[in-house]
Amino acid sequence: MTERDETQMTELTGLLIRRIREDGRTGYVTDADGKRRSLPAIPFRDYMAVCLYDEKHGYYAAGPNRVGREGDFYTSADIGGIMSAVLARFASGTFAGSGRPPVVFEWGAGTGRLGIRLLEEWRNIEPDRAASVRYVMADSHAGHREAARRGAAEAGFAASVEALAPDEAEARLAEAERPLILANELLDAFPFRRIKREGGMLWEIGAAYDEREGRLRDALMPLDQASLNRLEAEGLMPLEGQEAEWGTDALAWLEQMLGIVRAGRIVLIDYGDVQEELLAPHRMKGTMRCYRRHVVHDNPYRYPGDQDITAHVNFTAVMRTAEQCGWRTAWYGTQMRFLLEGGVLELLREHAGTDPFSPEARRNRAVRQLLLSDGMSELFKVVVLERP
Structure with missing residues (x-):
């Protein structure tokens, strides 16, 4: 699947679109013709938090069992x-x-x-x-x-x-x-930020709703100076054109x-892996994956609240x-x-x-x-x- 797949319209999708319209900051999308335009966007981390943990519709907070044969994925505990x-x-x-x-x-x-x-x-x-x-x-x-x-x-x-x-x-x-504290496949379940280097600059990837195309999609948002300073201190510096996940929520936990x-x-x-491996040239699109009914794909906007969204630790x-x-x-x-x-x-x-x-x-x-x-x-x- 690709980013252009149609978004499934649900009650949660409507909630997300309203939030983007009300709270969104300026983001930028690039169309197929190469032209850039601005759209309101929220950080991907905030979009993901709603999709996974909204009390009524969130993937991990509501709905049926998510693990095992009847769920969307297996863990090592199932073997x-x-x-x-x-x-x-x-x-x-x-x-x-x-x-x-x-x-x-x-x-x-x-x-x-x-x-x-x-x-x-x-x-x-x-x-x-x-x-x-x-x-x-x-x-x-x-x-x-x-x-x-x-x-x-x-x-x-x-x-x-x-x-x-x-x-x-x-x-x-x-x-x-x-x-003794055990956490088996927990860190990958926290919402994460997404970073991209484009045009020599570091951007935050946000979630925007494109009225013209009727879908949720990625948008590039300017990073604040505190985030830029922390990324530099942590050495999380993607290559030109590369995307990377930044697990600030998992680290805060x-x-x-x-x-x-x-x-x-x-x-x-x-x-997961060490940072050097996660920023290697063969990982230009990062490691984000989505799981639904034991099928893996790469579009976090297709089934909001009805799919797992995860990335390497x-x-x-x-x-x-x-x-x-x-x-x-x-x-x-x-x-x-x-x-x-x-x-x-x-x-x-x-x-x-x-x-x-x-x-x-x-x-x-x-x-x-x-x-x-x-x-x-x-x-x-x-x-x-x-x-x-």
Whole structure:
């Protein structure tokens, strides 16, 4: 799909158009004939925030379940419980030797699949310690939280698990002593800014409504001096003609978490790379992608509120932010290396049966899929941040 695809007109689309008309600043679009004209526009970050988090229509805040077969995309938590098993061993090691009950927070927990399987695995390897775990699942989608509560109860963890809205979870986090925080495919869900260098200048990409063509589209907006200064300080300097994503919301969330927690560990799992790779010449259009019904495309304006919008995480910025907050990067690498060092091969089961759907065969297949399938475990990275 391309930027010229028709925009699906919905109640949310109307809301966005009104906001652009009322709050928009000057933006510039270039037509097929090469002529430039001005249109009111809002920063793409603001457009994306409405599409994902509007209370009534937002993709992550309302509507049906978004994850798994019935949703729009899969996560590593959906593949046979392997990530949960490795994280259970990591959590067990994190709290080894501690005399206090383990406290784990999972941000962006969705329907709770990863956390419930983690607790089940922990119960298998360390039943006494697992019985005392306090596990808080934070998610902005009310339907996801309800599904997490049901799943926890069915698995026997009703007393251990709380499924809360993010602001409620933050209040719990402030009271926690040396917690472990997990965030699996969370950072890519935050609204991001989009930057482009054109004509030797840095611009912010905004969202405009083109009355002439009857569609939402990109527009170039002047950047304020504070943003230009920060981009220069962070080294986020696209090439001429290149677009790049700037994850200021994700970094602000990380700063907030690091400020709340006095000591502990944070594990962030997401697809992305270091900044040098994200600004490489072969990434002239950035990394933004949209997902709807397990189909990927590149038009964020086609289905407002009814598609996921995401981009690669800049792990250079993540680690720099942590260090500025007084934390250190204890580990960084590919998901494959994290799984291998975490003992994933020990999860392979010998079996003599021929049933491809036996528990042993299914787990072995899940290990292979997570390690080898379509490069997922090389594209995904893991960073462990800690402060003693």
